[in-house]
Amino acid sequence: MLNSGLTPAKSLSIEVAERICAERGARFTPLRRTALEVLLEFNGPVSAYDFLPALAQRLGRRLAPPTAYRALGFLLEQGFICRIETRNAFTLATHLEDRNAGVFFLCDHCGATVEVDADGITELLAGRAAALGFEVGRRIVELQGICADCRYTTAAVEGQSQVVRGRRA
Amino acid sequence: MLNSGLTPAKSLSIEVAERICAERGARFTPLRRTALEVLLEFNGPVSAYDFLPALAQRLGRRLAPPTAYRALGFLLEQGFICRIETRNAFTLATHLEDRNAGVFFLCDHCGATVEVDADGITELLAGRAAALGFEVGRRIVELQGICADCRYTTAAVEGQSQVVRGRRA
DNA sequence: TTTATTATGTGATAACATAACAAAATCCTA
DNA sequence: TAGGATTTTGTTATGTTATCACATAATAAA
Numbered sequence: 110m111l112n113s114g115l116t117p118a119k120s121l122s123i124e125v126a127e128r129i130c131a132e133r134g135a136r137f138t139p140l141r142r143t144a145l146e147v148l149l150e151f152n153g154p155v156s157a158y159d160f161l162p163a164l165a166q167r168l169g170r171r172l173a174p175p176t177a178y179r180a181l182g183f184l185l186e187q188g189f190i191c192r193i194e195t196r197n198a199f200t201l202a203t204h205l206e207d208r209n210a211g212v213f214f215l216c217d218h219c220g221a222t223v224e225v226d227a228d229g230i231t232e233l234l235a236g237r238a239a240a241l242g243f244e245v246g247r248r249i250v251e252l253q254g255i256c257a258d259c260r261y262t263t264a265a266v267e268g269q270s271q272v273v274r275g276r277r278a
Numbered sequence: 279m280l281n282s283g284l285t286p287a288k289s290l291s292i293e294v295a296e297r298i299c300a301e302r303g304a305r306f307t308p309l310r311r312t313a314l315e316v317l318l319e320f321n322g323p324v325s326a327y328d329f330l331p332a333l334a335q336r337l338g339r340r341l342a343p344p345t346a347y348r349a350l351g352f353l354l355e356q357g358f359i360c361r362i363e364t365r366n367a368f369t370l371a372t373h374l375e376d377r378n379a380g381v382f383f384l385c386d387h388c389g390a391t392v393e394v395d396a397d398g399i400t401e402l403l404a405g406r407a408a409a410l411g412f413e414v415g416r417r418i419v420e421l422q423g424i425c426a427d428c429r430y431t432t433a434a435v436e437g438q439s440q441v442v443r444g445r446r447a
Numbered sequence: 448t449t450t451a452t453t454a455t456g457t458g459a460t461a462a463c464a465t466a467a468c469a470a471a472a473t474c475c476t477a
Numbered sequence: 478t479a480g481g482a483t484t485t486t487g488t489t490a491t492g493t494t495a496t497c498a499c500a501t502a503a504t505a506a507a
Contacts, residue, residue, distance in 0.1 A: 176487070
């Protein structure tokens with residue numbers, strides 16, 4: 110399943126996030142902390158509307174969508190999580206240092222997502238941008254397709270495939 | 279405004295689309311043809327819900343969302359248009375030959391969108407994919423930032439910026 | 448023709464996201 | 478530390494994007 114069952118972001122934890130926020134003067138409030146805890150537990154991409162009840166349950170109170178989106182917005186701003194555009198989902202960042210530097214491989218078959226470092230790609234894109242006089246902020250690179258596991262283990266079951274997370278291409 | 283006012287996709291026209299569909303055995307129905315005409319006229323990215331009334335007007339009848347989405351889906355399948363993920367918008371493809379090979383530069387300030395060829399990037403990503411055993415289908419590369427025009431002509435008006443099309447990062 | 452397949456119409460609803468304003472918590476500074 | 482400013486969170490409502498499910502119509506295949 111292309112690594113989606115492994116623990117992502119070994120580098121990110123509540124403690125690390127707390128320290129980073131302190132350094133930046135960002136307020137790591139109970140809500141935001143709990144939001145990050147929930148995402149750490151999800152161990153994979155989660156939609157805002159799956160995240161919402163999980164966060165609410167952990168806090169022991171009802172929450173409305175804006176609260177969830179604000180918490181996600183904060184975590185995005187801090188670079189603790191990434192948004193997967195083609196799935197409207199959020200997942201832990203695996204690279205706290207160089208934000209938006211990741212490339213996402215997204216399996217259309219099993220829903221697995223893997224973020225890898227984009228060495229080389231970043232530079233290439235920077236070159237294109239420079240040629241256009243374009244100042245790059247956020248980079249989105251998402252590759253949809255079939256992961257190794259699905260290619261080798263389910264080649265015979267074409268047609269009855271199901272996606273666990275996310276939508277098909 | 280980074281080219282967004284120029285005519286995109288010189289290579290794509292109703293006639294070309296018709297020929298391609300004929301070659302492929304795809305049915306270029308009146309609805310689909312009209313949908314492409316509407317997109318050719320838009321001359322830039324358009325949301326499904328802006329496209330819907332434009333298509334309805336041109337056909338002289340009321341349409342419901344699924345009809346618009348189906349037409350867009352067909353044009354996407356044929357590679358005549360691209361979806362800009364970070365804007366939930368659709369725009370003419372500028373590369374009929376190598377689908378999904380484009381890189382989009384999206385200005386957060388004026389909304390301009392430019393698609394450029396992704397030579398080199400495609401190969402680099404293919405290399406990463408091969409290393410993972412991942413079979414790539416669709417590639418999404420979108421770079422958000424500030425276009426040359428906005429950098430040079432509106433550097434002094436920070437804070438009162440407005441986006442014409444699309445949302446801010 | 449008849450039958451199958453593909454495309455479109457239609458109403459409802461699902462899924463994703465934000466506006467607008469009120470209340471509470473925190474920060475700042477005198 | 479009291480008081481005002483700022484930031485965060487609560488809450489209601491609504492805006493935006495996308496699809497389901499089933500009916501009808503058009504086209505293709507036999």
